Amino acid sequence: MAAGPWGWGPAALLALLLALLLGGARRLRRRYAAGGAGPALRGRARAAAAARADGVRALLVTAHPDDEAMFFAPTVLGLGRAGARAAVLCCSAGNYYNQGEIRKKELEQSCFLLGIPASDVTVVDHRDLPDNPAVEWDTQLLAAFVLKHIEANNINLVVTFDAGGVSGHANHISLYTALRQCRDQSTEPLCQLEDVCINTFFSDWQKHLLPLQYAYLHSEQKLPEGCCVLVLESVNLFRKYISVLDVPVSCLLPRDALFILTEEETEQARRAMRCHRSQLLWFRHIYMLFSRYMVINSLRIL
Numbered sequence: 001m002a003a004g005p006w007g008w009g010p011a012a013l014l015a016l017l018l019a020l021l022l023g024g025a026r027r028l029r030r031r032y033a034a035g036g037a038g039p040a041l042r043g044r045a046r047a048a049a050a051a052r053a054d055g056v057r058a059l060l061v062t063a064h065p066d067d068e069a070m071f072f073a074p075t076v077l078g079l080g081r082a083g084a085r086a087a088v089l090c091c092s093a094g095n096y097y098n099q100g101e102i103r104k105k106e107l108e109q110s111c112f113l114l115g116i117p118a119s120d121v122t123v124v125d126h127r128d129l130p131d132n133p134a135v136e137w138d139t140q141l142l143a144a145f146v147l148k149h150i151e152a153n154n155i156n157l158v159v160t161f162d163a164g165g166v167s168g169h170a171n172h173i174s175l176y177t178a179l180r181q182c183r184d185q186s187t188e189p190l191c192q193l194e195d196v197c198i199n200t201f202f203s204d205w206q207k208h209l210l211p212l213q214y215a216y217l218h219s220e221q222k223l224p225e226g227c228c229v230l231v232l233e234s235v236n237l238f239r240k241y242i243s244v245l246d247v248p249v250s251c252l253l254p255r256d257a258l259f260i261l262t263e264e265e266t267e268q269a270r271r272a273m274r275c276h277r278s279q280l281l282w283f284r285h286i287y288m289l290f291s292r293y294m295v296i297n298s299l300r301i302l
Contacts, residue, residue: 029247029260029295056084057153061146061160061179063171064094064131065107065123066276070287071166071232073114073269074297075159078259080115084157087120089149091142091175096131099278109275113268122149129171137174143182147223156226162300164234166293176231179302182223229302230257239292246292257299266295 058079062068068076068088079086088111093100108118124145129137150158160179165172223229233255239246247260261269270288274280288294 029244030262056082056157057155058084058086058157058159059146059150059153059155060086060088061158061175062088062090063161063169063175064092065090065103066094066110066273066279067172068107068114068116069110069269069272069276070284070291071161071293072159072297073272073294074259074261074265075230075232075257075299076114076116077261077265077269078297081265085120086116087122087153087155088116089122089124089146091124091137091145092129092131092171093123093125094131095125100125100131102278103276106276106278110272113272113275131171133169133171136170137178139174139178139181142174142178146178147182150227151224156228158223158227158229159299160229160231162231162234166232166234176302179223179229179231230299231302233298233300235292235298241290241292243290243292244295246296250292250296250298253298255298256301257297259297259299261295269294 056079060068060072060076062072067090076086088107090107094103104123107123108121111121112118126141126145128141146158149155158179160175161172163173163176163180165176235246239249250258250260273284273288273294
């Protein structure tokens with residue numbers, strides 16, 4: 001086998017390239033996460049960012065207990081880091097293997113580690129919304145539950161799955177479809193847009209951590225005025241399992257919101273995932289080590 005420059009073989013060159021990529025990704029991660037946490041904000045700038053964050057009342061809409069840790073931990077921790085208040089609406093008890101009661105308790109434990117008290121965790125256990133990858137949920141029923149929760153809790157930001165559902169699970173996709181229907185029923189154009197930036201301090205090449213543009217959706221069975229929906233971006237299989245190496249890619253590609261966790265926060269997310277003991281099969285441990293969703297969430301406005 002031919003040697004490369006300085007007598008190095010291909011394997012050594014590949015290892016060097018990987019080490020350089022990993023080192024660069026980690027430095028970018030620290031820089032981005034530190035900017036998101038806002039340590040360089042001072043005086044009025046810090047106070048203004050905190051005031052904007054205080055006004056964010058976020059609702060994470062998931063399909064099953066463990067979604068909040070497996071897919072959305074960067075968003076939940078990022079919002080909490082910025083001072084926003086987050087709640088969880090889980091649309092099933094995860095009773096596919098008759099473990100619903102166990103999984104409800106695991107969900108509360110996981111959310112507690114993510115900074116969400118049990119009082120802000122709601123589980124919808126409805127017979128027409130079964131935990132089943134082969135069942136597409138009734139989107140009108142879903143929309144009714146979500147809208148009722150939004151209105152009762154004065155929610156102004158909803159976070160859920162996109163059309164790919166991250167893993168392609170039919171229940172995940174149903175959540176996106178239900179919220180999409182609410183949005184598309186609006187007769188009002190998305191014309192009056194405002195930024196609700198939780199943290200606007202960035203370096204020159206970083207503009208906004210979280211530009212949450214308001215979409216005005218009025219009338220019955222539609223999202224209330226001032227409520228924005230962000231959907232979690234599904235990525236290809238390669239990007240999904242390169243962990244922090246996806247940080248540079250995520251920073252470069254277009255998105256409307258991006259959350260990147262520090263190493264300490266990533267370990268916090270893994271601890272939350274470990275609360276779901278009934279689900280910790282061998283491949284879940286591999287997932288926790290390699291999935292970008294334990295470190296990075298890129299989201300788009302619906």
